[in-house]
Amino acid sequence: MRQTWRWFGPTDQVSIDDMLQAGVQGVVSALHHVPTGDVWTPEEIARRQQEIATRGDGSPSGLAWDVVESLPVSEAIKKQKGEWRQHIENYKVSMRHLADAGIEIICYNFMPILDWTRTDLAYRVAHGGTCMRFDAVDFAAFDIHILQRDGASDDFLDTICAEADRRFAEMTDARKQELTRNVAFGLPGSTESLTLDDLRAHLAEYGRIPPEQLRANFIAFLEEVAPLAEELGLRLCCHPDDPPFSLLGLPRIMSTEADYKAIMDAVDVPANGITLCSGSLGARPDNDLPGMMRRLGDRVHFLHLRNVQRESDQVVGSFHEAEHLGGGTDMVDLIAAVLEEEARRRKAGRKDASIPFRPDHGQDILDDLKRRAQPGYPAIGRLKGLAELRGIITALEHPAFGLSRGS
Template identity: 75%
Template sequence: MRQTWRWFGPHDLASIDDIVQAGAAGVVTALHHVPNGVVWTPEEIARRQAEVGVRKDGSPSGIAWEVVESLPVSEDIKKQQGDWRAHIANYKQSLRHLAAAGLEVVCYNFMPVLDWTRTELRWRLPSGGSCMRFDINDFAAFDIHILERPGAEGDYTNQITDAAARRFAAMDEEDRKQLARNVTMGLPGATEHMSLEDVRAHLGEYGRISPEQLRRHFIDFLSEVVPVAEELGMRLCCHPDDPPFPLLGLPRIMSTEADYRAILDAVDSPANGATLCSGSLGARPDNDLPGMMARLGPKVHFVHLRNVKRDTDALAGSFYEAEHLGGDTDMVALIAAILREEARRRAEGRVDHQIPMRPDHGQDILDDLGRRAQPGYPTIGRLKGLAELRGVMTALEHGTYGIGARQG
């Protein structure tokens, strides 16, 4: 695997110098300041490439922007309303500009309204560190009592609605505001954040869109952009829903292996692929991550390696961001499946035999606790995760002891 690192641009507290010292081979970034639906210009792309290519002292960094995460899909495209056709045209033009700059892998998602959802951004761990957490009872408190979504109570069990009422009653006004901010924070690094009124407006419009219709909209989008990507030699890879189960009554269409298979089969192209995010998919107990990698492997163009620990085996339940080797996903088995896919690609002669990965998220530890970086993206926590993942990869690839080694 090619080891990369996510960077949010010059304002990221993790610098290019830090990334080089971490041993990452490349950078995953995006033009987070450009509004959704607007064309990414060659000038802005070149500026970001130049920023990645230099250290603080002005010397060359030796690393480059290798994966785009994310080129956002606008809400208008997802709902097929407003300027959605113009936004698709702009998306195609952005792909052309990225390809001209040498970029080939583009990660994106098709999550409606909220790009990812957590109820706590710095949940205290027994170790004294902190991490992000999704608590189903707190989320229900937000949904029922803060957002006041009509009919929300019907989406939860009586046990959860009762717990949510108790949680809400125990919160003061600042607690309630903080919970709302956490839930509506949106895509990391993005300039677009939603108010409660924004969320309510989107929910009203999505109320007329079924999961089947949203999937049709997704296929319509792919039918437009995938041929352009294939012509340009690019690989698009959709990130799964996070978390991978319905929230706020919204349709969720990228939560399971069956969801991925439906989309990959509907627009069958080497340019239409998947981002295998072990943390997002691992929050759902019926997702078999090593098996998904084995079966979807030829279409996996990007990998996020992180782990979560679920509170229960409920399909839609609470979880927190665990250590990379310490959650419910068997990370060793998953990495072994990825390495086997890479070996298969090499045997086929595929030029994309090396799959880019990044250590996704991480717990705030040591100096991270005072640094207050982008939630989920601490420098030391991710470095620890990368070191652990690198150790597993090294062991599995070892010529004497690793995969394919001859047994005595």
């Protein structure tokens, strides 16, 4: 398992030097400043590679850009509207440029409008640190009372609607503004964000696109890009919906094992693969993460390892980001399943036997509380998570457990 770290570029409050001290082996990054739908040029790709390869004092870091996260899929492609065909062609050009630069793994998602959704970016937990949280009641209050989406109340349980009414009535203007910013935060690291009017305009178009049509649009996209990825030696890996259930009446098509299997079967080439995110998928009580890894592991090209604490047994329920070894996912069993898959790949002679992973998200602890890094991406919280994950890997790879590198 190759240990990587997400880096948002030169403006990231967590530096290349910080990553080196964390002991990572590779870097996950993207060109967040390039507008979605535009081509990633060789010059911009080379600039990011050089930034990653250089310490703060100008000396070599020894690190390389291992995984692209994300090469974003435009809303035009998802909806098959406007310049969607040109955007697909631009996507292919960017893929060629990345392959020419020696980068082999591209993570992306097919979530409508919002990349991930949280209602609180600094929820205080018992030990005094903070984390990101999705509160189902706060979200209902946003949807029904702030966004005022038609039919919003029909999408929530009556008890949730009643509590949302009470909570909204007690909200200060400052909290209403904060909640709106949090929900419409946009892509991590992106310079793009959404206003309420932007969100309403997108929703008006998506309201006419049922899940079956969105899935068909996704398959049409994959039929264009996956064969090219195979030709170029690239591995595409789709990130799941976050959270893995419908929000704002939007279709969600990558929330369960069945969703992934349908897409893998529809475009059945090895390059068409999975980003297995234990946090996103783990927010849904009927997702079995170790089982998914064992059943779909052949197509898992990238791993996000994090944990969430579900606060109810409802599919659409509140949850918060837990410590990496806390929460609802059995991280030891999941990592054991990954190591089993890697052993199978080594035996088969696959060059992708070592699956890259990153310690996804993390709680803000200690000096993280002053650093104000990208929400969800603290330095010390992720370092703590990586150390815990590294400890599990080290223990399970010990010969006594039968998952050593030579098995």
